[in-house]
């Protein structure tokens with residue numbers, strides 16, 4: 379069925395969802411910070427309702443994924459997922475404190491309100507009802523909440539091994555990122571890299587015997603541009619993406635101190651966004667070959683201390699689109715028969731796919747409000763999310 383827009387009546391759990399959202403926003407759970415306090419808050423709520431909770435710690439022991447389960451203990455069922463971290467918020471551009479939820483004319487403003495504590499709040503606000511009839515769940519319900527999504531999906535990347543270790547195998551994963559309640563089934567990957575060119579420093583009047591790091595970085599950037607052009611010249615037939623191919627791009631170049639000093643260091647920030655089915659490592663390999671065989675021998679012949687190193691900051695896989703899979707079918711059955719789309723931003727979703735779950739990105743609120751000053755979710759969007767969870771719960775009790 380397709381829901382008519384703008385006709386959402388209030389929902390009995392809306393006040394609770396707003397109260398929980400205010401609590402969640404008040405934890406300034408910016409990525410890469412210890413997240414024990416927000417995890418404890420959520421864990422306590424779920425455990426008090428009778429859910430089985432288990433944490434999955436990062437190796438630093440300070441950041442945690444959280445898994446909570448209810449219903450029969452067997453494979454299958456549905457997993458709901460969200461990330462608990464938020465992007466930073468400098469008070470500039472905000473009307474109020476970004477970490478105090480502000481209610482204004484049907485909008486709820488706060489960092490993370492839409493991305494994606496709003497989704498976590500509607501799940502938590504729905505759980506009292508679900509757990510009051512937990513015995514009637516005919517399949518397992520899991521809630522998996524991750525850390526550090528915004529900085530490179532670090533939390534979710536360790537979930538497949540964690541799920542393996544505890545034998546969790548859900549059939550369907552719903553990643554509740556804000557999509558205005560439209561299903562998205564595919565996205566590109568994201569590999570983020572920094573390449574550091576090391577040369578030798580000297581006075582510009584004496585260039586002999588010096589390795590000018592900016593010269594070699596410039597040649598490398600030009601090679602990267604030619605790789606990007608090759609990719610653009612070979613679009614993937616039938617691709618739903620725009621552009622319909624893997625893209626490679628240089629975003630930042632930093633090097634040099636003064637006009638009269640030969641620069642001994644230059645850094646290049648670049649990225650590869652892999653089209654599903656295309657392996658970004660082959661393009662990284664092309665660049666690395668050019669570095670190893672085309673640039674470094676020349677540099678070290680001048681000065682053996684010179685060199686080039688590449689650091690990978692993030693290697694997020696693409697989400698392979700399965701528009702006819704069980705996850706997309708479930709959303710179609712419960713909410714909308716709109717054709718599933720592909721999306722340009724990365725999410726935790728590929729790691730759930732990797733763990734064997736059929737995965738869809740689907741949640742309340744608008745993408746345009748993500749990462750913005752005065753970020754907000756509307757009360758109407760929360761109501762839609764609550765209604766969806768109601769239908770999901772009815773389905774899981776075998777009654778929808």
Ligand SMILES: [Zn+2]
Nearest residue numbers: 461493494555
């Ligand atoms: Zn998000």
